[in-house]
Amino acid sequence: MRRRLTMGNLIGYLGPPGTFTEEAARRYGNSRTFLLRPYPTIDGVFAAVAKKEIDQGVVPVENSLEGSVNLTLDLLSGNTDVKIKGELLCRIKHFLLARPGQNPVKIKEVYSHPQALAQCRFYLDKLFPEASRISMSSTAEAAALVAQSEGKAVIASRRAARLYGLKILQANIQDEPFNITRFFLLALEDAPRTGDDKTSLLIGLHDKPGSLFSALGIFAGYNLNLTKIESRPVRGELGKYIFFLDIEGHREDKKVAHALKEMEEKALFLKVLGSYPHADTRI
Structure with a gap:
């Protein structure tokens, strides 16, 4: 059934x-x-x-x-x-793939997603210094294209090789093993509390001295561990930035809720992107 x-x-x-x-x-x-x-x-x-x-x-x-x-x-x-x-x-383990029978010496173009090309930069510099590097929207889209053409290779997954009938020329070509x-x-909704959670935030701060220091001090005051902070430019406004933060704890935890309330009062704006369990690190 x-x-x-x-x-x-x-x-x-x-x-x-x-x-x-x-x-x-x-x-x-x-x-x-x-x-x-x-x-x-x-x-x-x-x-x-x-x-x-x-x-x-x-x-x-x-x-x-x-x-x-x-x-x-x-x-x-x-x-x-x-x-x-x-x-x-x-x-992530990257593989260099090409059509069966493709002579590696005759590869003139290497296709992949921009991140995959960047993650294999040293490998390509050493073994394919003359090959053009062509960015695609995904590694699999690049694999589908290379499956139709001679003189091309793609950086993609082992599964992509199976799906698109490509031969693995070399395995594990990423520049760093880790x-x-x-x-x-x-x-449309984030996750309920588990006791082992993380919360992602987006904040905008007033353009004045010490605003970022003051904002981060709120989390320190509640003994909340900040696991990530990254700035992104405000679109169309040169020199202005917003900040993405990850903190340990769930938005419904008492300490986190108090910290967010205090942050909301001091920041230009605060957006809770979601609370969710820590990822399984057994990979």
Whole structure:
């Protein structure tokens, strides 16, 4: 008998099939009955969550080698409906793929997502210094293109090799072995308290001396650990910035709630992006 899918079972992700975001979504849904739906852009995943086309969405937000995915941060700052419901960590292993029979010496172009190209920069400098590096919206989209052409290679996942009929020329070509990408699980509501949580915030501060110091002092005063802080420029306003912060604890925890109330009174604005459980670090 076919099991009926219920709320929470439709997960959107940055596609097409074969991306590392799909890998994160598959891992998240491993113990659940679920369906995956690919979207061609990160914007598309956000919009699908907001429109209730999907129950949850998975998007990349940060890499241990190349830093934040700025588009994800910008969409979080501008979207009023979508919340962060969880975080996922995946160890990223890059593979150099090409059509079967492709002579590596004759590779003239290497395709991939900009982050993947950057994460393999030294490898490409050493072995393919003359090859052009072509950015695509996803590693899987690049794999699909390379599967149709001679003289090209792609940096993508092992699963992409299987899906698109490509040969692995070399495995684990990332410049650093400890290559971890953090993904956000998006939904219309964040997660309930678990006792092992994290809260992501967006704050705008008054343009005056000591405003950032004063804001961070609020968290110190409540003995709340700040695990991340990052600035992003205000779009269209040179020299003005907003700040993304992660703190330990859930927005409903007493200390966190008091700190947020105090922050709201002092900051230009405060937006709680979501509270969610710490990611499983067994990767």
